[in-house]
Amino acid sequence: MMRPVSRSPLLLVLVLLLGLSALNGCAAKKAAQPAEAPEDAGYPQIADPLEPWNRFWFGFNDVFYMGIGKPFSKGYTTVMPKYARERIENAYSNLLFPARFLNAILQLRPDKASRELGRFIINSTFGLGGLYDLAATKPDMKPQRLDFGQTLGVWGMGHGFYLILPIVGPTSLRDTVGMVVDATAQPTTYFDAPYLLTVGISAVGRINRLPEMLDIYEEIKRASLEPYVASRDAYAQLRARMIKEALKDAWVKTGSQPQQ
DSSP: OOOOOOOOHHHHHHHHHHHHHHHHHHHHHHHHSOOOOGGGGGSOOOOOTTHHHHHHHHHHHHHHIIIIIHHHHHHHHHHSOHHHHHHHHHHHHHHTHHHHHHHHHHTTOHHHHHHHHHHHHHHHHTTTTTTSOGGGGSGGGOOOOOOHHHHHHHTTOOOOOEEEETTTEEEEHHHHHHHHHHHHTSGGGGTTOOHHHHHHHHHHHHHHHHHHHHHHHHHHHHHOSSHHHHHHHHHHHHHHHHHHHHHHHOSSOOOSSOOO
16 A cells, blocks of 8 residues: 655665765766866856865765775676676666656656656566666667756756765755655655665665766866866756756746756
């Protein structure tokens, strides 16, 4: 029987920490790539009033990533070949369909919502519960990135301020709130499922992405004289770009400028 489940504060914190690492990985991936166009140069930088705090945790995370994350990642990739990791990634992404579908609707992007629905139906049936991303074989059915932090930005809410969380990495006040909302959209939230099941599923998904994320992080460190600043700027530019793209195809224009 489906029913909303009241979640303990500790569980929400755990789910938030696990979920935010995906956002961190995407920001890092953009930072590691060359600038695609000069259009990002006009974006204002994200406010960083907590820079001493953020720099402390940036250093802490670096020690954690290199001292614990990297050895664990090497062991994980040895035990889990690429084929198995791809199946886990596909299934995990398919499970998070409700959050993406809901955000497409909230962003007034029915085309994106219909694509998400189509992807979910195809991959859940012919793709064996999402283990195989068969929908992606069609050019117009590729995976999408839709989250509630982006939705808030589409409707005009700014970042608030930059924030680095222990282990998680770069985020902002707005996107932290967004990730909490996205976490509650996971299907296990509305079933009589043990709290640890939700946390466990999120943990598996995040751990599975760890090797790629660490590779990107190390690439940023090698390519930047000041990795902290590079990571912060890349995060702000990525989020602004995502919001700008969302505003372009929203049915009702909610703003004229991408919000930080």
